[in-house]
Amino acid sequence: MPRASRSIHQAIALLLALSLALGSLAFAQRLPLNPLPDEPERDFWYYLEVDEPGVLDVFQEVVAGPAEPITVDVPEPIQIAVIFPSQDVSDIWLRSYIAMTERLDELQIPYEITQFASGMGDHDLQTTYTDLVIDEGYDYVVYGPTELSIQQDNIKRIIDAPGVEVMIWNNDLVIKEWGDAQPLGYHAYAHLDGAYRMAQYVIDRWGNEGNFALIRGTPGLIDDQRSQGFREYLETHSEWNFLYEHYGLFQREGGFDGAQFIATAYPEVDLIHNANTAMAMGAVSAIDSLGLIDEIALTGWGGTGDEVEGIRMGELKATPMRINDDAGVASAEAIKYHLEGRLDELPLVFLMRIEILDNLMDEADIAALEEEAFRYSGVGTLER
Numbered sequence: 001m002p003r004a005s006r007s008i009h010q011a012i013a014l015l016l017a018l019s020l021a022l023g024s025l026a027f028a029q030r031l032p033l034n035p036l037p038d039e040p041e042r043d044f045w046y047y048l049e050v051d052e053p054g055v056l057d058v059f060q061e062v063v064a065g066p067a068e069p070i071t072v073d074v075p076e077p078i079q080i081a082v083i084f085p086s087q088d089v090s091d092i093w094l095r096s097y098i099a100m101t102e103r104l105d106e107l108q109i110p111y112e113i114t115q116f117a118s119g120m121g122d123h124d125l126q127t128t129y130t131d132l133v134i135d136e137g138y139d140y141v142v143y144g145p146t147e148l149s150i151q152q153d154n155i156k157r158i159i160d161a162p163g164v165e166v167m168i169w170n171n172d173l174v175i176k177e178w179g180d181a182q183p184l185g186y187h188a189y190a191h192l193d194g195a196y197r198m199a200q201y202v203i204d205r206w207g208n209e210g211n212f213a214l215i216r217g218t219p220g221l222i223d224d225q226r227s228q229g230f231r232e233y234l235e236t237h238s239e240w241n242f243l244y245e246h247y248g249l250f251q252r253e254g255g256f257d258g259a260q261f262i263a264t265a266y267p268e269v270d271l272i273h274n275a276n277t278a279m280a281m282g283a284v285s286a287i288d289s290l291g292l293i294d295e296i297a298l299t300g301w302g303g304t305g306d307e308v309e310g311i312r313m314g315e316l317k318a319t320p321m322r323i324n325d326d327a328g329v330a331s332a333e334a335i336k337y338h339l340e341g342r343l344d345e346l347p348l349v350f351l352m353r354i355e356i357l358d359n360l361m362d363e364a365d366i367a368a369l370e371e372e373a374f375r376y377s378g379v380g381t382l383e384r
Contacts, residue, residue: 008331011184015383020036030337031048031050032050033049033051033191036215038335045176045300046172046173048345048362050174051347058234059272059346064154066106070109071340072341073342074109076110077110077111078140078336079345080139081114081133081136081140082097082141083112083144085122086143086144087119087167088119088276088277088278089281090278091305091306092170092302092322095324095325095382098204098378099324099327099375100328100332104384107333114138116129120218121218122146123151127189128147130151134161139164140164140166140335141164141167143166143170144170147168148220148222149220156178156184159181159182165184166184167183169187169331170222170309171221171222172189172191172349173225174186174341179360185347185349186348187328187334187350188321188349188350188352189327189352191222192225192229194229195225195229195233197354197356198232198299198320201358202240205317208238208240210240211241211268212241212269212273213244213245213262213272214245214275215275216246218249222275226275242276243268244262251278252278253282253283254283254382255278256283256286258272258286260286260290263286263296271297272297273299274298274299277301277304277306278320279303281307286296293315299316300318302321302322305379305381305382306373308321312363318359319356319358320355321344322354323373325374326352334350
């Protein structure tokens, strides 16, 4: 082969190799951005590992502030499906839905929305809904899973469907198995942070020792944070003694049965920590029926309307209260950002704030926290 031809072939080969190398770099996995030391040991990522520095803070300010109408033309209503366990006792789901729709109205985004409701234990029903929304071709799907680990494959099927964007409610742990093929956003609050705050509150209020039990939800990511995180923090940072745990499956009946058994089998119990509203209210009924409402401290989770009333009546002693409507507002804003082509300004994980609400607070302070948390969905128990 002539020297000139050989040089040309060598140059072409070099360019081809460089092109392939650059191509592999272009498709290299991007997440996690900032892995923590124990990242290889987990099958999920924390928000600190996936959110660009500063993006969450800026977006939280947008969510907390007044709506600014969309800047691009949306000629036809976008199609939104919401799959969520809104038949649960907790009103977080319906409040988030109301907040999202009202914020969309303020943003002047035309939309048509369909609700696919279920209970917390209706895992199979959510699978059926998944098939429906994929077949009907929605633009956006908001998914509040009965349990993320159980619905993981269903949510991924929607993420992989063409032309649809997914937002996940009430979960802040990012599925590592999905790699870079993530939803538009996880809109929730830090369950583990809430557990740690609640455990520290117990120490601050009731001292360094006592006997406690847990009424846990459905085994999975959420309950591991809310219940196991609470237990581990309390046992690590104090002399509190763990007695027993009952799985109430996030159901009111489970809370009732669990609290009744705990109070009867472990009369030395000082505190029962409940992992959601439904179980907390069931526990209130059980402990009240036993005449022990002033002797056993009950804590809830989430600061829903029912829990706030329980706090006012002294039936619940404390709860980590979400600034609830932020989640729905975040979803509406995420849709706006997506339509405007501003995806680089969206955090993958959006976290609403948490405040500890207790029965020692003045009524004015309780009312002010309610107004902030429920600024779109309205103060008080929702009519359903």
